[in-house]
Amino acid sequence: MKRVLIIGGGIVGATIAYELSLDRRFEITLLDRSTPNEASTGAALGILMGIISQKTKGRAWRLREASLRRYPHLIAAISEQTGETIPQVQGLINLCFSEAEMETWQQLATVRHSQGWELELWDTAQLKTALPALNISDLVGAVYSPQDFQVNPQALTQTLIKASEQNGVNIQRGVEATEVSVTSNENYQQCHTVHSNEGDWETDYLIVAAGLGSFPLTRQLQQPLTLRPVLGQAMRVRLNTNLSETQLQRVITGDDVHVIPLGNQEYWVGATVEFPDQPVETPLDTVWEKARRFYPPLADAEILETWSGKRPRPEGQGAPVIEYLKGYDNVILATGHYRNGVLLAPATAAQVKQLISAC
Numbered sequence: 001m002k003r004v005l006i007i008g009g010g011i012v013g014a015t016i017a018y019e020l021s022l023d024r025r026f027e028i029t030l031l032d033r034s035t036p037n038e039a040s041t042g043a044a045l046g047i048l049m050g051i052i053s054q055k056t057k058g059r060a061w062r063l064r065e066a067s068l069r070r071y072p073h074l075i076a077a078i079s080e081q082t083g084e085t086i087p088q089v090q091g092l093i094n095l096c097f098s099e100a101e102m103e104t105w106q107q108l109a110t111v112r113h114s115q116g117w118e119l120e121l122w123d124t125a126q127l128k129t130a131l132p133a134l135n136i137s138d139l140v141g142a143v144y145s146p147q148d149f150q151v152n153p154q155a156l157t158q159t160l161i162k163a164s165e166q167n168g169v170n171i172q173r174g175v176e177a178t179e180v181s182v183t184s185n186e187n188y189q190q191c192h193t194v195h196s197n198e199g200d201w202e203t204d205y206l207i208v209a210a211g212l213g214s215f216p217l218t219r220q221l222q223q224p225l226t227l228r229p230v231l232g233q234a235m236r237v238r239l240n241t242n243l244s245e246t247q248l249q250r251v252i253t254g255d256d257v258h259v260i261p262l263g264n265q266e267y268w269v270g271a272t273v274e275f276p277d278q279p280v281e282t283p284l285d286t287v288w289e290k291a292r293r294f295y296p297p298l299a300d301a302e303i304l305e306t307w308s309g310k311r312p313r314p315e316g317q318g319a320p321v322i323e324y325l326k327g328y329d330n331v332i333l334a335t336g337h338y339r340n341g342v343l344l345a346p347a348t349a350a351q352v353k354q355l356i357s358a359c
């Protein structure tokens, strides 16, 4: 059996651990310096914008499509194995504020149909029927993606970790990889030992899935991968008015702000982009204002909690980075997922498996 050491137990590392655990050729250890599911994944909203993304070809679309195809099976398998429930919201509505936007979505819908996926264009009358409480005064319509969905990223990661552990993966919480020892031959370098606050870990393959923590590790390996932390922010709110639950059962996105129904009159409201004009001291105000404008029932909602997180964006190359570290034949990077780590985790795991298997 080949020993595989994964550094990082966020959604990316956890998915890799689970998918590799299905292959009996590997003896897997996963290290996380905190509890897996903190860092970026702990802040994520879990919206899987695949079919509704503007990516239609090339690597960006292939990764999205691979994840969308794998997700239903993955969630079903780990839920059945562990007995855990992973909350999901099926369907995404993206609000459109101009005719030009609608035209772009119409073109995308045509492409998606040819690719075998569904996208519906709604006018304001259809929107009002589906969501009577929506403020349609700024809107010209919406695009509805019935096959995209949202998944609770924290529940998903915990369940992946639990299923991996049941499959024999050695999960080490509170273990920080601090140094890496390397040997060289004529052509390549190899990492053979990872040193940590809890001792040394020998390995045949090292997978760096440490999110923003990947930079210091790659610097140790003399191939620094620069990752810029990009702010994402969110809040959980509860409506005071007794709005029927049937009113909002899908994710709504408007102006880059997302509203996700959680049940019991509760919602997550958040943004996965930075707004350049937002005041640094009250960054969530912009998000909150935009959400209340298009979904007025939120106006008198109670804010139960707020949080922010940093997303790892690679500098000088596209997100995500899934490849052998330059100059090494046993170190694989699976990091830099920026805004789409939850969406792209299954495709990332599949690609990592291919890279290891090809070796």
Ligand SMILES: Cc1cc2nc3c(=O)[nH]c(=O)nc-3n(C[C@H](O)[C@H](O)[C@H](O)COP(=O)(O)OP(=O)(O)OC[C@H]3O[C@@H](n4cnc5c(N)ncnc54)[C@H](O)[C@@H]3O)c2cc1C
Binding pocket: 007, 008, 009, 010, 011, 012, 013, 031, 032, 033, 034, 035, 036, 037, 038, 039, 040, 041, 042, 043, 044, 045, 046, 047, 048, 175, 176, 177, 178, 209, 210, 211, 212, 213, 214, 217, 231, 232, 233, 234, 270, 271, 272, 308, 309, 310, 311, 312, 334, 335, 336, 337, 338, 339, 340, 341, 342, 343, 344
């Ligand atoms: C507010 C917000 C909303 C978001 N919404 C979405 C969304 O809707 N959809 C979506 O797809 N994505 C979303 N994202 C992005 C998503 O959260 C990230 O892309 C994803 O979580 C990255 O996962 P990861 O496993 O690579 O990194 P992380 O979750 O950061 O995990 C890395 C892990 O590595 C560990 N680690 C680091 N260094 C070391 C070390 N030296 N030794 C041991 N362990 C180490 C850390 O403790 C951490 O647990 C959002 C992000 C934010 C902040």
